[in-house]
Amino acid sequence: MTNIQLFQWVELKFDVPNSLVKKGDKGVVLDYLKPTKKQSEAGYNLEVFRDGETLDVISVPISWVIPLPEIWGETELIKLNEVT
Secondary structure (H helix, E strand, O other): OOOOOOOEEEEEOOOOOOOOOOOOOEEEEEEEEOOOOOOOOOEEEEEEEEOOEEEEEEEEEHHHEEEEEEEOOHHHHHHHHHHO
16 A cells, blocks of 8 residues: 555546546545544545646545645745745
């Protein structure tokens, strides 16, 4: 299992039922969810974006996401440092 950090970008592997979120949408990890009696797999709360706008905030099992190398906010910091 790959360790995903808070605010790391991920891509969804599946459409999320009862949501506008679809396979391939990208989101940011907001929180880690421990397994429960009803949900045996750990998960993440994600804020999902499309066209620069928040599409939805969802909870999905860990196996539903592909980690991406970007961390939210780091790209902006790199750009600011390049300007100064």
